[in-house]
Structure formats: structure tokens, C-alpha cells
Amino acid sequence: MKSILRFSGVYLAETATTVGKKESEGPLSDFFDSHEEDVYFGTDSFEKAESEMVRRTLNILLGKANKKPEDISLILGGDLLNQCVATSFAVSKSQIPFLGLYGACSTIIESAIVASSFINGGLVDNAAILASSHFCTAERQYRFPLEYGSQKTPTSQNTVTGCGSYLLQNEQTSFRVREAVVGKIVDNGIKDANNMGAAMATAAVDTILRYFNESGAKPDDFDMIATGDLGIEGHEISLELLKRCGLNLGQNYTDCGMLIYDIQKQDMQAGASGCACMATVFGGYLFKRMKRNELRNVLLIGTGALLNRNSTLQNESIPSIAHLIHIVREEI
Amino acid sequence: MKSILRFSGVYLAETATTVGKKESEGPLSDFFDSHEEDVYFGTDSFEKAESEMVRRTLNILLGKANKKPEDISLILGGDLLNQCVATSFAVSKSQIPFLGLYGACSTIIESAIVASSFINGGLVDNAAILASSHFCTAERQYRFPLEYGSQKTPTSQNTVTGCGSYLLQNEQTSFRVREAVVGKIVDNGIKDANNMGAAMATAAVDTILRYFNESGAKPDDFDMIATGDLGIEGHEISLELLKRCGLNLGQNYTDCGMLIYDIQKQDMQAGASGCACMATVFGGYLFKRMKRNELRNVLLIGTGALLNRNSTLQNESIPSIAHLIHIVREEI
Known part of the structure; x- marks a missing residue:
């Protein structure tokens, strides 16, 4: 059984990124399109904040790629929240056909593979993919309420607050x-x-x-x-x-x-x-x-x-x- | 923007189903491949039960289709548990490439669409899809502990305990x-x-x-x-x-x-x-x-x-x- 899937005529056109405060203070700060100091992103819960972040990032992608929502054939993506709700609430208003994916932190690459499959086979002309996570939603869902101030172990990793969204298409790019x-x-x-x-x-x-x-x-x-x-x-x-x-x-x-x-x-x-x-x-x-x-x-x-x-x-x-x-x- | 995706050379080869006790007492009882009286499916938690049910159903599918795990190019599917763990624990031992999908109760059809995309484009020869739910895991995750004996409203629906798994392929069937x-x-x-x-x-x-x-x-x-x-x-x-x-x-x-x-x-x-x-x-x-x-x-x-x-x-x-x-x- 072969492992490698070979795509034909699938190109990456553009990317968009939004990050939180800590990420904007790190060494890659200058490379992100947008950052937000407020962990709530102007909403009243961490979960709504994550959705708002996804929505903003998708808008940045559309702007950078000079596309309207109706130009996008498909959105694919997901997040870490139970039942991937950060993504579904964010995409809800877009009126773009949507496929929800769950691959935990591999979701952006899983989405790229599935999007490439649709484009490779000529089923769609393009697809936007996205994946998000938020430190505060992940901490309280997977670990402890933030208010506990629990100690971290040396092998623990910090969940990135951010969202990345990319546009893949059949039209040639570099x-x-x-x-x-x-x-x-x-x-x-x-x-x-x-x-x-x-x-x-x-x-x-x-x-x-x-x-x-x-x-x-x-x-x-x-x-x-x-x-x-x-x-x-x-x-x-x-x-x-x-x-x-x-x-x-x-x-x-x-x-x-x-x-x-x-x-x-x-x-x-x-x-x-x-x-x-x-x-x-x-x-x-x-x-x-x-x-x-x-x-x-x-x-x-x-x-x-x-x-x-x-x-x-x-x-x-x-x-x-x-x-x-x-x-x-x-x-x- | 067109809505309909047209597939070429994608066929449904076989299906397999497992259900719980209530489903086996309903009018479609004779149509399911397997049923289990024990809500725990022989395990010590409802969540492990759901994984066991998925694992069994996949095995039934392989048996009915006369395939070994190494004959399957791809598994796609998901479930209602947080982070779709019923599926990932069930698939874990199979050594088959896996794409996790989340479409809530639309997951089996979402999986069929994504699987068809891979087969249509010639990327894989076949794909097994699956989706599961379990009354007891859904009740305690979405609603109340079963022990509460909470009352149901007239518009409420009963979560099916069961799993369906299908084999799609490029080889022609009817x-x-x-x-x-x-x-x-x-x-x-x-x-x-x-x-x-x-x-x-x-x-x-x-x-x-x-x-x-x-x-x-x-x-x-x-x-x-x-x-x-x-x-x-x-x-x-x-x-x-x-x-x-x-x-x-x-x-x-x-x-x-x-x-x-x-x-x-x-x-x-x-x-x-x-x-x-x-x-x-x-x-x-x-x-x-x-x-x-x-x-x-x-x-x-x-x-x-x-x-x-x-x-x-x-x-x-x-x-x-x-x-x-x-x-x-x-x-x-």
C-alpha cells in the first residue's frame, strides 16, 4: 500500500494569521498579520473569543487574496474545543460550504490534504482551510481553571492563542x-x-x-x-x-x-x-x-x-x- | 458557484452495522449485522464501550468485504465524544491511515463525501468510513448523568447506540x-x-x-x-x-x-x-x-x-x- 499521495494542479495562494499577546511578544512577532492584546477579543467568554479570532482571520485571508466569500468553494478546518465549535460559530455567517475536520493539532495539515484532494480531482476551484487554538479555552477544557494558577511541569507546552487560514486553489501560483x-x-x-x-x-x-x-x-x-x-x-x-x-x-x-x-x-x-x-x-x-x-x-x-x-x-x-x-x- | 459535486468512478461496496439493545428491539432489528445487550460492551466505561463498538463494526465490515486492514487505503470518520475519541481509540490498532472528521450527526455523509473525493481523484483505491454514537456517552456529555433520571421533553430525541461503517471503492459495484x-x-x-x-x-x-x-x-x-x-x-x-x-x-x-x-x-x-x-x-x-x-x-x-x-x-x-x-x- 503506497503512503504518498501525489497532487496535480494544487497551489497555495495566500495565508492569514492572527495571534494573541504572548505570541506577539515572541521572536516571530513581525510575521503575523494581526494580533490582539485582549484575551477576550472583545467578547464576553474565552470560547466566543476564539470564534471571533477565527472569523477575523478568515476575513484577513479574503482581503489579502482579494476574494469575496462567494468566490470560495469550500472551507475546511477545525479547532480543539469540544465539537469544534470555535470554527462552526465563526464560519456560520459566511454562507460558504463547510467540512469540519478534527486532527487535534495536526488539523491545519489534515485540512490542507483534504482540500488538495477536492482541488486535485477538479471538484472545486479553491478552498480556504483554517485551524485555531486559544490558551484560555484549552486550559480550562483540558486542564484546570486559570484562576487555580496551577504549576506547569517541565515537559508541558503552552497552547498558542492564534488562528491560521490559507487559500488553496487550482490556479497556478509559485x-x-x-x-x-x-x-x-x-x-x-x-x-x-x-x-x-x-x-x-x-x-x-x-x-x-x-x-x-x-x-x-x-x-x-x-x-x-x-x-x-x-x-x-x-x-x-x-x-x-x-x-x-x-x-x-x-x-x-x-x-x-x-x-x-x-x-x-x-x-x-x-x-x-x-x-x-x-x-x-x-x-x-x-x-x-x-x-x-x-x-x-x-x-x-x-x-x-x-x-x-x-x-x-x-x-x-x-x-x-x-x-x-x-x-x-x-x-x- | 455550483453546489453539486459530481463524482466519477466511486462505488459503495459494503456496509456493516452494530446497534445497542433498544435499537435491536425496534422495527429495523433484522437489518443490523450485530447487536449488544450490554451498554458497556464488555468494558468498564461508556466511552470505552463506544470505542469497542466502533472497533467491532470495522471488523465486521472487513469480514463482509473480505478485506484485510492492509487492503484499506484510508479510514475517515468521527463521533460525538469530545475530540472524537471513540473513533481514534477504535482505529488506533488498525494501522490504517486515518482522517478524523466532525460533522456532528452528519458525519457519515460528510465522510462519504470526503472519501469520494479521494477516490474520484484517483488518490486512493478505497476508503472505509464510519460514524458512531452511544446513548450513555451522549447523555452524560451533553445533558445529565443518567442516574439523575431527568425527564425528557416532547421534542427531545433519543441518541442511537450504534455504529455504521461502509466501504467505498473505485472498483465497480451496482x-x-x-x-x-x-x-x-x-x-x-x-x-x-x-x-x-x-x-x-x-x-x-x-x-x-x-x-x-x-x-x-x-x-x-x-x-x-x-x-x-x-x-x-x-x-x-x-x-x-x-x-x-x-x-x-x-x-x-x-x-x-x-x-x-x-x-x-x-x-x-x-x-x-x-x-x-x-x-x-x-x-x-x-x-x-x-x-x-x-x-x-x-x-x-x-x-x-x-x-x-x-x-x-x-x-x-x-x-x-x-x-x-x-x-x-x-x-x-
């Missing part, structure tokens, strides 16, 4: 979505919900190995190989496991969860996580570097931990998944 | 997946989480109207037009609204939520709901009637209410969605 690998769920038995990087690392390794084994590509062929949100701990584990399997990734191997914050100065333990981590770091930072021709050949591996709060309380392990896409810059 | 309409989110302002049929009815109407307006088909062209889980209340509302818009649906228009239980005898208020409602009623009952040549031309409209518990508590309305597929029996 950025081709060439290939994808759909992840398999991998469960290595890790049960510590404060160490999701370790749980997701083996899923990333599985997907990366399947890609390199089948494609025959070498790590040096890429300007950047970036995972979504393994964090420092998960990144180290994945490097070590890949090395044992004979794949030595070098300086071009990084993780979006290690890029968005100044981990020391901002006291971010093992780094960043959340659907918005890869969605904003690629959409804001890496895509702009592709536009500047600093990066031409990029592998993105979105990583997701498929747990919920009850599964942790019921002493279940953390099934994880990693989806991959390969984007190349081509001169047209 | 059952062609011909067309689809991806739903738009419709929010008519209804806030009563005990009347989801009314919230979803307008989404169903929107999708049905878009299909008939664009296709030029007439209601009489179809042997059956079935919505997912509008229930008695939502079904009546949708009939009335469609009539006002000039589309008179007749005896061939029904709702899976009105079929699975003997509503009077089993005291089921407005009928059934849940991801498993359409997934088991089509997979068990309607598909067998297509096999017997009693139904040849079927429109399925999966309906989903995109709320969560917090959105209701925060006094938000219920955004809803309806996805449509058109399946035809063709002699080969």
Missing part, C-alpha cells in the same frame, strides 16, 4: 502542494497529558519514515522539515528515534513549537502547542520565507494528540497522529 | 455514489438543545433546495429522500418550509430518526438522533433494500447540530449543517 502522507494513529503507551510531545513523537517518526522510505528523497533535499508542536522534549525524542532507524535529520529539522516563543525569556517550558502553532508559524513565518525565496522545498508534518479529558481521567494512553505535506516553490 | 452537496452552516436562532430537529431543519432545507434547484431533478425521480435525524418535529418543519419554497416532497421523503424505533411503543418522544442514526439506518436497512432492488435512486441528507455543552450554557444558538449524497443502483 507554491505547489506536491505530495502528502496521511498519518496512521500511533499509540506508544504514554499517559502523561503534560508530555504530549513524547506521545506525538512516535507518530511523527512513523509518518516521516514512511515518506522518506517511499519517496527516496534525502533529508538534504529540503530547506526545512518542520513538525507541528512536538516541543523541545518531543523534538529530541523524534530525532533520536529517526537516527536509530537510520534517518539522520540535520539543522533543517525543526519544530514550530520551538520557534514561536523565546522559550527562556518567556518561560515556556518545553515550548508551544495547539492547532494554531503550526497554522500560524507556517502561515506567518515560513510562508513569508518561501515568498522571499529563502525556503523553496519544505516538508510540514502536523502532529496531533487524540486524547480528551475523560480519556486521561480513565487512565487511557494518548493516541497520536501526524500528517505530512510537501510544498515547493517553483518559478512561473 | 451502487454508484454519483453526486454530493456540501452543506453550509445555517443558524436560525434556535437555542433549545432539546429541540435540535427544529435547529437542523433549516439546514436540511437549504441543502435540499440547492440540490433540486441546480440539478433540475424532481422529487418523484427518487425512490427515497431521507434526512438523518430531524425527528418528527424537524421533519414536519422541513416539509412545511420546503413547501413554502415550492418544493413538495411526498411519501418518499422520510427521516432516519423516525424509522429506527417504534416511537409510540418504545416511548421515544420525537424519535432518534446521533451520528449512528443515519449511519445504521442507511447501512443496515436502506442499503439492504437497495440490494434487493426495492430502492434504486436514493438521496441521503445527513444533518448535524454543531453545538457543544458550553455553547448552550453561554446562551448561543445552534448552528446546523446538512450534507447530501446521491446513490444510484445500476445494473452491471
Whole structure:
């Protein structure tokens, strides 16, 4: 069974990103389209704030791409809230056909793969994808009320407040979505919900190995190989496991969860996580570097931990998944 | 912007269904592949029970289709549990590439559309889709602990305990997946989480109207037009609204939520709901009637209410969605 899906005629046209205060104080600050100091985004609950953030980001995307809502064939995406409501309330007014996806923090890459499938087959001309997360909604849903002021463990990661939304289309641009690998769920038995990087690392390794084994590509062929949100701990584990399997990734191997914050100065333990981590770091930072021709050949591996709060309380392990896409810059 | 997606070379090969005790006591009892009297399905929690049910159903599908897990290119699906964990724990051991989808109770049709996109474009040879729900996990997640013995309102619907899983493929069978309409989110302002049929009815109407307006088909062209889980209340509302818009649906228009239980005898208020409602009623009952040549031309409209518990508590309305597929029996 082949692992790599090869797309024809699928291009990335534009991206839009919105982030919160902490993200706007990090090293990638200048790369985001918009940031908001108010954790409530002008609403009266964290959950409504996340929806408002998604709605704004989609509007920024439409503006940058010079499109009206009726020009968009399909929206695909999701978030971490129970039943993905941040996305559904945000998209509700748009009148654009919608497919809800759930891949935890891999959602932006899962959405890119599904959108590419519709465009590749000629079913639609374009599709907007999006993924969001919000520190405050994630903390109270997965962990504790913020008011507790609970202590963080060294392996814990900080959920990014942000949203990334991209436009994919059949009309040629310089950025081709060439290939994808759909992840398999991998469960290595890790049960510590404060160490999701370790749980997701083996899923990333599985997907990366399947890609390199089948494609025959070498790590040096890429300007950047970036995972979504393994964090420092998960990144180290994945490097070590890949090395044992004979794949030595070098300086071009990084993780979006290690890029968005100044981990020391901002006291971010093992780094960043959340659907918005890869969605904003690629959409804001890496895509702009592709536009500047600093990066031409990029592998993105979105990583997701498929747990919920009850599964942790019921002493279940953390099934994880990693989806991959390969984007190349081509001169047209 | 066209609404109808037309697929080429996508066929439904086989279905499998598992249901709980109440569903096995209803009028469609003989049509399901398997039923389980124990609400725990032999596990120690309702949530694990739902995963076990999904795992069993997938195994039944593989058995009926005479496939091994490694013969399946892709699994797509989801459920109602927070972060769709029933599905991810069930699929975890299968080693099959997985895409998680969330469309609430429309998930089985959303999955069919996305699977058809991958097969239509030649990206994969086949895909298994699935959707599940469990009365006990849904009650305690969305409403109250079962031990409260809370009273039901007349418009409330009973969540189906069950799972439906189907195999779609590029190899020809008598059952062609011909067309689809991806739903738009419709929010008519209804806030009563005990009347989801009314919230979803307008989404169903929107999708049905878009299909008939664009296709030029007439209601009489179809042997059956079935919505997912509008229930008695939502079904009546949708009939009335469609009539006002000039589309008179007749005896061939029904709702899976009105079929699975003997509503009077089993005291089921407005009928059934849940991801498993359409997934088991089509997979068990309607598909067998297509096999017997009693139904040849079927429109399925999966309906989903995109709320969560917090959105209701925060006094938000219920955004809803309806996805449509058109399946035809063709002699080969």
C-alpha cells in the first residue's frame, strides 16, 4: 500500500494569521498579520473569543487574496474545543460550504490534504482551510481553571492563542502542494497529558519514515522539515528515534513549537502547542520565507494528540497522529 | 458557484452495522449485522464501550468485504465524544491511515463525501468510513448523568447506540455514489438543545433546495429522500418550509430518526438522533433494500447540530449543517 499521495494542479495562494499577546511578544512577532492584546477579543467568554479570532482571520485571508466569500468553494478546518465549535460559530455567517475536520493539532495539515484532494480531482476551484487554538479555552477544557494558577511541569507546552487560514486553489501560483502522507494513529503507551510531545513523537517518526522510505528523497533535499508542536522534549525524542532507524535529520529539522516563543525569556517550558502553532508559524513565518525565496522545498508534518479529558481521567494512553505535506516553490 | 459535486468512478461496496439493545428491539432489528445487550460492551466505561463498538463494526465490515486492514487505503470518520475519541481509540490498532472528521450527526455523509473525493481523484483505491454514537456517552456529555433520571421533553430525541461503517471503492459495484452537496452552516436562532430537529431543519432545507434547484431533478425521480435525524418535529418543519419554497416532497421523503424505533411503543418522544442514526439506518436497512432492488435512486441528507455543552450554557444558538449524497443502483 503506497503512503504518498501525489497532487496535480494544487497551489497555495495566500495565508492569514492572527495571534494573541504572548505570541506577539515572541521572536516571530513581525510575521503575523494581526494580533490582539485582549484575551477576550472583545467578547464576553474565552470560547466566543476564539470564534471571533477565527472569523477575523478568515476575513484577513479574503482581503489579502482579494476574494469575496462567494468566490470560495469550500472551507475546511477545525479547532480543539469540544465539537469544534470555535470554527462552526465563526464560519456560520459566511454562507460558504463547510467540512469540519478534527486532527487535534495536526488539523491545519489534515485540512490542507483534504482540500488538495477536492482541488486535485477538479471538484472545486479553491478552498480556504483554517485551524485555531486559544490558551484560555484549552486550559480550562483540558486542564484546570486559570484562576487555580496551577504549576506547569517541565515537559508541558503552552497552547498558542492564534488562528491560521490559507487559500488553496487550482490556479497556478509559485507554491505547489506536491505530495502528502496521511498519518496512521500511533499509540506508544504514554499517559502523561503534560508530555504530549513524547506521545506525538512516535507518530511523527512513523509518518516521516514512511515518506522518506517511499519517496527516496534525502533529508538534504529540503530547506526545512518542520513538525507541528512536538516541543523541545518531543523534538529530541523524534530525532533520536529517526537516527536509530537510520534517518539522520540535520539543522533543517525543526519544530514550530520551538520557534514561536523565546522559550527562556518567556518561560515556556518545553515550548508551544495547539492547532494554531503550526497554522500560524507556517502561515506567518515560513510562508513569508518561501515568498522571499529563502525556503523553496519544505516538508510540514502536523502532529496531533487524540486524547480528551475523560480519556486521561480513565487512565487511557494518548493516541497520536501526524500528517505530512510537501510544498515547493517553483518559478512561473 | 455550483453546489453539486459530481463524482466519477466511486462505488459503495459494503456496509456493516452494530446497534445497542433498544435499537435491536425496534422495527429495523433484522437489518443490523450485530447487536449488544450490554451498554458497556464488555468494558468498564461508556466511552470505552463506544470505542469497542466502533472497533467491532470495522471488523465486521472487513469480514463482509473480505478485506484485510492492509487492503484499506484510508479510514475517515468521527463521533460525538469530545475530540472524537471513540473513533481514534477504535482505529488506533488498525494501522490504517486515518482522517478524523466532525460533522456532528452528519458525519457519515460528510465522510462519504470526503472519501469520494479521494477516490474520484484517483488518490486512493478505497476508503472505509464510519460514524458512531452511544446513548450513555451522549447523555452524560451533553445533558445529565443518567442516574439523575431527568425527564425528557416532547421534542427531545433519543441518541442511537450504534455504529455504521461502509466501504467505498473505485472498483465497480451496482451502487454508484454519483453526486454530493456540501452543506453550509445555517443558524436560525434556535437555542433549545432539546429541540435540535427544529435547529437542523433549516439546514436540511437549504441543502435540499440547492440540490433540486441546480440539478433540475424532481422529487418523484427518487425512490427515497431521507434526512438523518430531524425527528418528527424537524421533519414536519422541513416539509412545511420546503413547501413554502415550492418544493413538495411526498411519501418518499422520510427521516432516519423516525424509522429506527417504534416511537409510540418504545416511548421515544420525537424519535432518534446521533451520528449512528443515519449511519445504521442507511447501512443496515436502506442499503439492504437497495440490494434487493426495492430502492434504486436514493438521496441521503445527513444533518448535524454543531453545538457543544458550553455553547448552550453561554446562551448561543445552534448552528446546523446538512450534507447530501446521491446513490444510484445500476445494473452491471
